[in-house]
Amino acid sequence: MLEVRGLEAAYGASQVLFGLDLTIGAGEVISLLGRNGMGKTTTVRSILGLLRPRGGAITFAGSAIAGLPAYRVAQAGIGLVPEGRQIFPNLSVHENLVATARPPRAGTSGEAWTLERLYALFPRLAERQANMGNQLSGGEQQMLAIGRALMTNPRLLILDEATEGLAPLIRAEIWRVLAALKQTGQSILVIDKNVEALSRIADRHYILEKGRIAWSGDSAALRGDAALRGRYLGV
């Protein structure tokens, strides 16, 4: 589904990614781990076309997307739940969901996302439909950011720190939703600091260290290697 080869990215003169490789298969849930400032968000921004990569190739569903403007990448079928949520504060919950909604691309299987289906997944959002984005709690904003991305009917969903700064109960709710999405066959790339929850839900993991993939493997390997977690994740 997504294949990243030798990705390099920089902010001005300071290079952040130094030849990163990563693949995500159809229906897979992949995690991207790493301490603060290692380049996880930069990786996401490069894939989305929000940051123009310096080098490397990115292929999504068979076509090269590196260097395309963000709207084309999104239209190709990548749905972003960005770091910091970034919902539209001056739009209502309902409007946040429908403003950028898109039907699934022709030829994609699976049930399409509709408002009804989304509100069934997040009953809280249904109650808050008429509220403006800036009237929501952090947890509700996060649900809205996920819902907004789902309404574009993405083939790959990318979540950047979707549980950061949330109360334990809300976090559990988000993990529950991600597990439910996985059940439907949704491909997901999830960035998070919670290794425990990730090792339950993700099929494979990548650990990012100073702009390179330092380790990759499955959940059993990650869980079994305390030295690895201590070295790269500080946990």
Place this chain on the structure above:
Amino acid sequence: MPLLLFLEQTLNGLQFGVTLFLMAAGLTLVLGIMNMVNLAHGAFYMLGAYFAATLVPITGSFFMSVVLALAGAAAVGLLTEMVALRTLYSRDHLDQVLATFGLILFFRELVKIVWGPIAIFMDVPDLFSGRVEIVPGAPYPVYRLLVLAVGVTVGGFLWWLITRTRLGMLIRAGASNREMVGALGVDIKRLYTLVFALGCALAALAGVMAGPLYVVDIGMGDDILIKTFVVIVIGGIGSVRGAFVAAIIVGMVDTFGRILPSQFGLSATIAELAIYILMAAVLFWKPRGLFPAAG
């Protein structure tokens, strides 16, 4: 002041107010959403009037000419946005001011070449040339009432467009976080081009409506442009609702500012200052205008 004069001037003020609103709606969106200072907005007011004044004798239909003039101005706006303005969005305001001032000069010369330097006249369409007595004893020109009705209708249409449609949602979303709108799959450049062209069509509509009331000449866009900027600053930059309210207020203050001083034996120069005093007062009380746009 005699009551009849007061009523007549109130209608005049409202009518000038909605004309200002047609100008301000596009300008405030372009400035609020794209963060772009466009001094050339008055050029589309002028072009609308010239197009319509030329088309009326050819087509023989006022309505038809208006439609074509708006389409023509929107097309010129589209071209201008794609060729010149697109490169200016990321530049600072001084660059934008200089470049769009250049565009004013460009359009002035262009009009001079095509239509000549002398003002042209546009007749009030026959259908609307009469007067009606809305208040007994005070016949009021039907055409001015038409301008008023068109302005209010367009105001309603814009309200619907911005609060009730997908396009309107995207316009508001783009005003608060344009990168995110792009990251969710919307071509924001195309959206901006569309908004810009719409703004140009509205400016042209204001120019067409003003054509039969004043004269159609090369300077016609300049005076109204300055007042339009006053309107969007008072209303709150980026707010169409604010533009509507402020346009009516400015239209009233400007109209009454012209007649009141003479009623009290004062100098008429106060009239010229009235709207600027109003702007200063509003900004002192509400620095971001009456209806600051969210985000």
